[in-house]
């Protein structure tokens with residue numbers, strides 16, 4: 001018992017009201033298992049257990065005004081950082097602070113008013129002001145007639161546990177996002193494989209392969225950027241570089257493209273450059289490409305002008321649009337809610353593309 005008195009100085013007569021010194025009507029909970037010899041020492045052993053357990057525990061006196069703490073063990077003082085003098089005689093609400101949920105407090109208040117048990121997770125603060133999540137368990141201790149004498153409470157610091165739970169939740173969200181994005185890409189690849197056309201099997205294989213590679217380039221860009229916004233010029237220049245480096249000029253301010261729009265836009269740039277290099281101005285040595293843009297509309301919105309020039313032969317609109325053109329139109333108009341206008345001039349193809357930005361995002365996400 002000496003240890004207990006050192007931590008919680010109950011020897012002070014002022015702190016121990018007469019009615020609380022002992023209550024003949026209070027018999028406590030019998031242990032689940034007790035040998036006769038231990039039962040004889042049960043009071044001393046109960047005190048030792050109270051003091052030595054690593055579980056923070058307080059007992060409040062329900063018969064005193066405002067239910068003050070009358071016993072607190074070492075583990076409680078260690079958890080909260082307060083001394084015994086600083087906790088004895090006080091209501092436990094001193095552990096609450098800014099950010100403590102009024103709903104959680106109301107739940108505890110209601111349980112105490114009804115003399116019921118309560119289990120509540122509540123944000124509390126140590127003496128040094130640091131917060132911790134307290135898994136509070138409260139239960140009334142009554143006399144043999146059912147009169148309320150004390151309240152027992154244990155407090156477990158579940159801060160780490162909650163942190164792990166929230167990490168697990170964000171990991172789960174991340175996995176769902178990866179799953180969603182993988183499905184999107186697979187749907188695009190499925191479309192490429194089904195709809196690509198070529199005169200022979202090797203040409204078909206090459207057409208599918210270069211489109212899948214274009215997706216892979218966009219994927220690498222997204223991975224480098226941590227799946228956050230990517231500047232428009234990087235998306236376009238990585239697709240264009242392979243076909244027309246040295247013959248391309250790109251100008252425009254920084255426009256950040258939301259991650260979800262990067263792969264569709266990369267496919268658009270890819271189809272346009274392949275078309276320019278095989279049928280358009282860049283198919284000839286004199287051909288040049290100028291890509292310019294400016295921000296417009298919402299976040300990620302822009303106007304882009306694609307100007308091929310230096311073509312010697314007069315251009316004419318192709319007859320039936322191929323899969324590349326169909327795909328570009330579908331991505332710009334349907335997926336990104338934008339517009340695309342083509343003008344076949346004698347000098348080369350000119351294209352105006354406008355993308356409204358975040359307005360298109362929800363559609364693109366659901367694509």
Ligand SMILES: Cc1cc2nc3c(=O)[nH]c(=O)nc-3n(C[C@H](O)[C@H](O)[C@H](O)COP(=O)(O)O)c2cc1C
Nearest residue numbers: 060091092093095096105108109122151152153155
């Ligand atoms: C035995 C006991 C222990 C308590 N321990 C805590 C605690 O660790 N943290 C806390 O925020 N509230 C604790 N409370 C709750 C507050 O003391 C108080 O009852 C609660 O804030 C609701 O009452 P109020 O609205 O008057 O503040 C405890 C209550 C009792 C009876």
